[in-house]
Amino acid sequence: xxxxxxxxxxxxxxxxxxxxxxxxxxxxxxxxxxxxxxxxxxxxxxxxxxxxxxxxxxxxxxxxxxxxxxxxxxxxxxxxxxxxxxxxxxxxxxxxxxxxxxxxxxxxxxxxxxxxxxxxxxxxxxxxxxxxxxxxxxxxxxxxxxxxxxxxxxxxxxxxxxxxxxxxxxxxxxxxxxxxxxxxxxxxxxxxxxxxxxxxxxxxxxxxxxxxxxxxxxxxxxxxxxxxxxxxxxxxxxxxxxxxxxxxxxxxxxxx
Numbered sequence: 001x002x003x004x005x006x007x008x009x010x011x012x013x014x015x016x017x018x019x020x021x022x023x024x025x026x027x028x029x030x031x032x033x034x035x036x037x038x039x040x041x042x043x044x045x046x047x048x049x050x051x052x053x054x055x056x057x058x059x060x061x062x063x064x065x066x067x068x069x070x071x072x073x074x075x076x077x078x079x080x081x082x083x084x085x086x087x088x089x090x091x092x093x094x095x096x097x098x099x100x101x102x103x104x105x106x107x108x109x110x111x112x113x114x115x116x117x118x119x120x121x122x123x124x125x126x127x128x129x130x131x132x133x134x135x136x137x138x139x140x141x142x143x144x145x146x147x148x149x150x151x152x153x154x155x156x157x158x159x160x161x162x163x164x165x166x167x168x169x170x171x172x173x174x175x176x177x178x179x180x181x182x183x184x185x186x187x188x189x190x191x192x193x194x195x196x197x198x199x200x201x202x203x204x205x206x207x208x209x210x211x212x213x214x215x216x217x218x219x220x221x222x223x224x225x226x227x228x229x230x231x232x233x234x235x236x237x238x239x240x241x242x243x244x245x246x247x248x249x250x251x252x253x254x255x256x
Contacts, residue, residue: 005038017041025062027070044082050103057091082111088137105156113162116142119176147191190224206237216244
């Protein structure tokens with residue numbers, strides 16, 4: 001650890017600080033004192049889940065208490081603090097993933113990252129999948145869940161700094177289950193607007209034209225990837241125009 005920090009030390013004069021990611025069970029006072037000395041400013045914990053059964057089933061090697069303990073210590077030392085979660089792990093469920101998000105919110109991190117589980121070939125997870133013991137979320141299920149999680153963290157004023165895995169040819173070539181998408185966040189944000197539109201137009205007379213108001217910056221999210229939302233709304237028989245109200249939040253929508 002110190003060797004790596006020494007290598008980064010000369011660059012702290014150029015950048016504002018160092019961000020690291022580590023395991024929850026690797027954090028203690030001694031480690032934090034060293035990190036503070038080397039101008040580490042942000043620490044992210046690979047918590048993945050707050051359900052102990054899920055953590056044990058996936059051989060994570062730590063439990064939820066380790067996450068809570070490490071989180072409190074990091075905040076005590078005044079580091080910027082982030083938590084990372086994986087949705088759709090072996091033995092997890094929608095309810096357990098939402099539970100993890102709620103437990104994250106209680107710990108009040110500055111940021112979160114959400115990574116839907118991707119099964120890589122020649123891993124223990126791949127063996128469980130190929131044997132039929134692990135049925136992963138479909139892409140559709142992951143989008144549905146994570147679109148909800150976006151709103152949960154948004155309401156708690158916790159910033160999501162990553163949603164979905166970075167694209168790489170190796171990831172696509174060596175993954176199983178066909179549930180990875182390179183524009184995952186975009187799909188989730190589009191789903192938020194799709195759900196909101198359907199909810200708000202449930203009692204609208206389809207024979208009449210109405211106006212949908214959104215923030216100008218949210219137009220592409222509202223229309224959806226390749227205008228999939230817009231096309232769906234038209235197929236449902238809705239006739240409307242889109243106008244901007246920049247007092248609205250990025251996921252807000254109202255009908256008039």
